[in-house]
Amino acid sequence: MSDAYGEIAAIETIRRGLPQPPDGQIWIGDDAAVVVGPAGEPLLLAADTIVEGVHFDFGLVDAADVGWKSLAVNVSDIAAMGGQPLHALVTVVGARAGVIDGLVRGLAEASAAYECAVVGGDLSSGPCLVVSVAITGTMAGREPILRSKAQPGDVLYVTGPLGRSAAGLRALRAEVGRGGKAPAEPGAPAFSDLTAAYRRPAARLSEGLAASTAGATAMIDVSDGLGIDLDRLATASGVGVVIDAVPTAEGATRDDALSGGEDYELVFAARDPGEVARAFQAAGLAQPIRIGVCVLDPAVRREGAKLLKASGWQHRLS
């Protein structure tokens, strides 16, 4: 769905048309589903798709970038539950000659980076290139961190400044517009931090685990933009949110950070700032950025005294 209303309506149609989960399971509506595996243990499941012309353009990225991103965005969904990825299934529709090699290279790199085995999938011809990944994950004995358990008074954090992906995309477009060729490989000098953030987004697995250790009450990955993803967390939790400022990366604009999406940083709520600081330090990670607090009135969405708009990409079901 390209418009917010269409997507929300479609997801509601899907939700209403299908049975609801039993107690203790999460189906549609969080970063990943939490189901019961064959041995009775919690199993995480998620799926995320990238489509040529919607999520990427071969004038700006290469096939290895697409392969990397298709897996990394799914790992991010597992990270946002505080889980660890196990296996991925990769479906490729409409790959033209020469695309498969690059896709597989990028997939293999992400698979190694996140220790997530690609164990199967499907291959089909088709009129457009679609790379669809489904992922499994484990909580390894921890409780899944849902979107829905933030409490008034909880402090809100983000694992890094936002807008890098949107700024990177703009830089790539400008370069191509000037007649430059998009750099072919991540190691190339022109492959700046910002364009890397767009072409090779990192899934914040270690940060998700540290947030879990710190007792995070709710968590979501910033796939569609801070505005919309923070709104999702607040809505699911039935709390309001007040942030001090939009944490904006160097080289990015406030709008990139608020609405650009595809940053894949994690936003989480936690009760005890001391625990958060200790957990991230113990894991050898950069401290997360404190952005605000959860408040009692569930209607509140504020940046200081201003209204915080829930704008950004909307195209996700789970």
Place this chain on the structure above:
Amino acid sequence: MSDAYGEIAAIETIRRGLPQPPDGQIWIGDDAAVVVGPAGEPLLLAADTIVEGVHFDFGLVDAADVGWKSLAVNVSDIAAMGGQPLHALVTVVGARAGVIDGLVRGLAEASAAYECAVVGGDLSSGPCLVVSVAITGTMAGREPILRSKAQPGDVLYVTGPLGRSAAGLRALRAEVGRGGKAPAEPGAPAFSDLTAAYRRPAARLSEGLAASTAGATAMIDVSDGLGIDLDRLATASGVGVVIDAVPTAEGATRDDALSGGEDYELVFAARDPGEVARAFQAAGLAQPIRIGVCVLDPAVRREGAKLLKASGWQHRLS
């Protein structure tokens, strides 16, 4: 991939570019992957995609048929391991207005029929309609039935006569060609057994379990045609195959049965015909059709004295 060489080459590229599974796991190359779940138990994973203009055409089927089929073909992959489905993730790309309702209705029907919960997925805009499903399954304590363990002397069975789907597709095309409208709902009088086989294929779950009980040594679902799927089983097992005749459904041609594909009957090899008869009878199922035997020479593909050609659809990775 629309041609056999292209697909085989692409799958080889993918296989070579990714790590190989540890002993005891099956990744790419069977109906489903057999991996280790979070609690150390066997977990089945598979994915299968259907694409408008490649696998279906809205002149011949409706959105509910597409929803049903997208899940049923995945359940069939679990059935072909002798397993039981647990959960499905459904990704829909490029659904036009009005399509989602029907898709969800068909998905809900298949979900109920096969007791397989739809727990999440993804939704995206896109220039073509793609419905991609990933499925999990359990062996419930049984050994997975691979493609690769048939032995010379094993008897070959198929769970029903073939070619119904291809014949049903032809009947639908003829009806549309005459200016008739494809029947809207399965209950309609014009929704014959053959068109039902094409529009609402059944996954042979109970038959897969009965084959497992009967000690089946190898099994595969007939998704691409008996010729090619039997060749896959024989090649994976390192045996030859000699069949007496192509088991052809009433109203279908020999070519429909051999090369039409999409029948989703199961082909299996078993040592003891008495065990097979008892297991299917005990389960209250129709007896499977004995079609031939496995032989020692791995190069043999024969129907009586004639060469059996491995022709049919080729578009599957797992």
